[in-house]
Amino acid sequence: MIRAGIVGGTGYTGVELLRILALHPQVEVAAVTSRSDAGMKVAELYPSLRGAIDLAFTLPDASALAECDVVFFATPNGTAMLMARELFEKGVKVIDLSADFRLRDAKEWARWYGMEHASPELLAEAVYGLPEINRGRIKNARLLANPGCYPTSVQLGLLPLLEKNVVDVSSLIADVKSGVSGAGRKAELNILMSECGESFKAYSASGHRHLPEITQGLNAVSKQPVNLTFVPHLTPMIRGIHATLYVRLNQYDGDLHTLQALYEQRFADEQFVDVLPLKSHPDTRNVKGSNRCQIALHQPQGGRMIVVLSVIDNLVKGAAGQAVQNMNLMFGFPEEQGLKILALYP
Numbered sequence: 001m002i003r004a005g006i007v008g009g010t011g012y013t014g015v016e017l018l019r020i021l022a023l024h025p026q027v028e029v030a031a032v033t034s035r036s037d038a039g040m041k042v043a044e045l046y047p048s049l050r051g052a053i054d055l056a057f058t059l060p061d062a063s064a065l066a067e068c069d070v071v072f073f074a075t076p077n078g079t080a081m082l083m084a085r086e087l088f089e090k091g092v093k094v095i096d097l098s099a100d101f102r103l104r105d106a107k108e109w110a111r112w113y114g115m116e117h118a119s120p121e122l123l124a125e126a127v128y129g130l131p132e133i134n135r136g137r138i139k140n141a142r143l144l145a146n147p148g149c150y151p152t153s154v155q156l157g158l159l160p161l162l163e164k165n166v167v168d169v170s171s172l173i174a175d176v177k178s179g180v181s182g183a184g185r186k187a188e189l190n191i192l193m194s195e196c197g198e199s200f201k202a203y204s205a206s207g208h209r210h211l212p213e214i215t216q217g218l219n220a221v222s223k224q225p226v227n228l229t230f231v232p233h234l235t236p237m238i239r240g241i242h243a244t245l246y247v248r249l250n251q252y253d254g255d256l257h258t259l260q261a262l263y264e265q266r267f268a269d270e271q272f273v274d275v276l277p278l279k280s281h282p283d284t285r286n287v288k289g290s291n292r293c294q295i296a297l298h299q300p301q302g303g304r305m306i307v308v309l310s311v312i313d314n315l316v317k318g319a320a321g322q323a324v325q326n327m328n329l330m331f332g333f334p335e336e337q338g339l340k341i342l343a344l345y346p
Contacts, residue, residue: 004029004069004070004327005032005033005070006029007033007060008074008076009032009057010034010045013097017074020321020324021324027327030068031058031068032055033057033058033060035059038056039056039057040056041054042054042055069093070093070095070327071087071095073094073100075097079098081119082119093143095327096126097319099209101123102126102128103123112211113209127140128145128217129144130155131272131329133220139329141330146326148210148213148318149312150210150241151213152241153176153293154174154214154218155217156293157243158247159221161247161259161262162218162223163266166254166259166262168249169222170224170226171227174229174244176231176233177235177242179239179240179314180235180236180237180238181239181314181315197236200234200235203232208231208232237284239284240312241310242284242309244308245309249305254299254304256297256302256306259306260275263297272293273292276295284313285343285345287312289341289344290316290321291313292343293317294310295308313343316341
């Protein structure tokens with residue numbers, strides 16, 4: 001049994017961590033912090049956790065958190081990098097669900113996130129937590145950078161093709177849609193239901209801050225440097241990521257059945273990646289609440305273009321669920337422990 005702390009427990013990612021960890025047989029949730037709600041019972045703010053979490057929110061005190069075995073940061077960007085070193089130097093493993101440690105280049109991070117990195121010396125040590133690629137390194141990590149939701153869906157969708165060098169990486173396209181919860185739990189005009197309901201729009205089309213994270217991950221497995229056009233969209237639903245990925249085969253005579261076999265073989269041992277039969281169209285509701293990524297392949301008109309469809313729940317496989325998956329690896333637990341969660345339907 002290990003003791004876990006959550007810094008920033010009042011947001012959607014924080015409460016999703018609580019939902020999953022409350023039922024994990026190897027974890028005791030020992031501390032949940034919130035500056036705005038310190039002193040309030042967790043179950044008072046989130047009645048869905050009544051009977052499961054009997055704690056009150058506390059202020060984020062490093063000395064108290066140091067009594068935990070692992071601390072999750074479900075905080076805005078710029079917070080974890082201020083506390084991470086003090087914690088892991090006291091033997092606490094740190095799992096950061098923000099973007100603080102995802103990029104290896106401090107200048108690149110500052111460019112996209114609009115502030116100087118407070119702990120640039122830690123970027124080289126942080127392990128990027130996409131288990132399907134970095135499982136071996138994750139097991140020995142003390143500082144874990146949990147991937148973003150957009151980067152998870154895109155990287156998993158493209159991984160087999162880039163590893164085998166069968167597509168033209170100079171013109172990759174990721175057309176990705178996200179539910180409103182991806183913007184976080186905050187009062188902001190453009191994510192109010194009356195503003196975004198019954199509507200649909202692209203945003204950050206000139207450059208989204210998840211782009212360098214996705215590119216960094218794809219370059220790590222590609223034989224050649226990738227060129228990716230990434231355009232995110234906001235959809236009027238609460239949860240879900242749907243990535244439509246366009247790639248061109250290096251040769252015109254590509255066989256979709258061969259590519260299907262490539263995907264099935266690559267993910268055969270991955271419990272949280274489900275390659276659907278040919279001609280399938282994965283639906284975000286079929287992964288809602290689960291830690292699964294569902295993937296399907298298409299080859300329109302039998303031509304050179306391959307369309308990869310990849311769906312996840314942005315709050316689970318795109319955040320809290322993947323963080324717990326990484327925690328399991330870091331502590332030697334079965335990777336699926338606490339994560340055998342079937343999707344909610346309808």
